[in-house]
Amino acid sequence: MEEARAFCRKIYYSPLRIDPVGDPRTFAFSADVVLLGPITLGEVGYGTDIRVSIGALETSYHVLVPLTGMLRSRHRGAVVDADPTRALVYRPSGDIELDWPGTCRLLSVKIERGVLERELDAALDQRVVSPLPLGATFDLVDGPGRTWAALVRLLLTELSGPYGLASQPRMAARWRDMVVSGLALTVEHPYGEEPAGLQGPHRPRTVKRALDVMHAEPWRPYTVGDLADVAGVGVRVLQESFRQHVGMPPLTYLRRLRLDGVHAELSRSDPGQLSVSEVAYRWGFSHLGRFAGAYRERFGVSPSHTLRGRD
Incomplete structure (x- = not known):
């Protein structure tokens, strides 16, 4: 458990707390994580029920895409559930608390704050406020959310292998840009209205x-x-x-x-x-x-x- 805490604090956020609430005998933390410039892609699971507490985000936007099971989130006064049909979106403000069952394995996508804001600014050809007033969830069954999640999973798979196309620096940069621009077009925000x-x-x-x-x-x-x-x-x-x-x-x-x-x-x-x-x-x-x-x-x-x- 201490190794899992140290890993997540190093890769994700320093003000982070992980407490087991399920059977410790089933604890089996695994994280396949890739850092690609301003984005961090990972597939993460704990094997037992845990509670994660994160201090107020300041540097990044973050998306969680459950692959199995369900996740309950508390952020900015709202309680939201996510599962393989619906992703969670966090803007860089406010504390986060997650009830994370052992049955839930998910994709974790962290994007530096300025990168997503510049992308949305360019896409709309207008100045946007910071932090962006993003919606807390988006659909993974139909529309752009499904495509974006599939892109993230494919990119993570490609980057995890030694000879994948995405291992080439030029291709990796293009895929990285697709992840950022795809999220800007997928997530709910008032500018699109x-x-x-x-x-x-x-x-x-x-x-x-x-x-x-x-x-x-x-x-x-x-x-x-x-x-x-x-x-x-x-x-x-x-x-x-x-x-x-x-x-x-x-x-x-x-x-x-x-x-x-x-x-x-x-x-x-x-x-x-x-x-x-x-x-x-x-x-x-x-x-x-x-x-x-x-x-x-x-x-x-x-x-x-x-x-x-x-x-």
Whole structure:
């Protein structure tokens, strides 16, 4: 166990604690890990039930992809389960606690913070906030998540052998870039929800400034005057710019951003661990009646319906 702790602290994070909670006789730690520039790929298992505690991440984004079994995660106030159908995503802020059964073996992908942020910045042709407001999970059954996980597993297999194609430096660099760019296109983030008119170099700087602060801290009680001050223009100019380039007024966009954030969090949360009101307040909604009406109008169901996992 001490060797496992020392290995994980060296390879992953120094403020890391591993405590066995299952039968110590079945403990069988194994980790096939490869360091490839700014990314660390590994297949890890412990053989017995453990609990992992990690201090606040600061340097990296991290993705866990269960290959077998199930994993329970606590991060930033949310409890999320992952299994071979759903991956976990961690942004570099907040402590992490994992309940890791002995039956769970997983792919672990660590990506340096600046590398993923630069990739997403380039892909969107706009400046993104740091840390990125990423979704806590993504689907591994269909769509890009399935392809990305298969790419990671293939790359790890290739790098673990002495004569694989990926062992060639030029190919290894290209595969590394595919892992980073693939994750940027796979993981949930609010920038992908922006109307097409906002993407690219023709977006006005005034609009961009207001959008940046809204995406960075959507829960803040901004007024249109606050956003106009950030943008460096008058209220009327900001409103007209948003109507022309976003298709809606600034505060309408902010409400939509908050509603989407609430919907994403409720969709992936355990109804026994938190309430709708708790999530609504966290995203800046102070009047629950108006919030519930706006939520139903946007998604067609009540917030509690989403929390129960039926939509």
